[in-house]
Amino acid sequence: MDKIVVDKSRCIGCGLCVMNHPDYLVFDDNGQADAIDKEVSPEDKKAIIDTVGNCPGEALKIEDIKTNEE
Numbered sequence: 299m300d301k302i303v304v305d306k307s308r309c310i311g312c313g314l315c316v317m318n319h320p321d322y323l324v325f326d327d328n329g330q331a332d333a334i335d336k337e338v339s340p341e342d343k344k345a346i347i348d349t350v351g352n353c354p355g356e357a358l359k360i361e362d363i364k365t366n367e368e
């Protein structure tokens with residue numbers, strides 16, 4: 299299943315991803331983005347890929363995370 303992953307060592311806390319996708323990302327206590335643990339829906343995927351490409355820190359990616367059942 300596809301999930302958003304944030305590389306905290308690269309996130310500069312600009313807020314772009316949190317503003318565009320509040321259902322998927324929140325700020326942590328340090329003002330960096332935190333990905334909510336949920337699957338990216340097919341309807342949202344294109345917009346999220348755009349945001350991944352626009353992240354100024356190149357801190358975002360979508361990863362195909364395997365579940366234990368697979």
Ligand code: SF4
Pocket residue numbers: 304308309310311312313314315316330331352353354355356357358
């Ligand atoms: S868009 Fe990138 S740099 Fe900006 S808050 Fe999100 S992960 Fe951090």
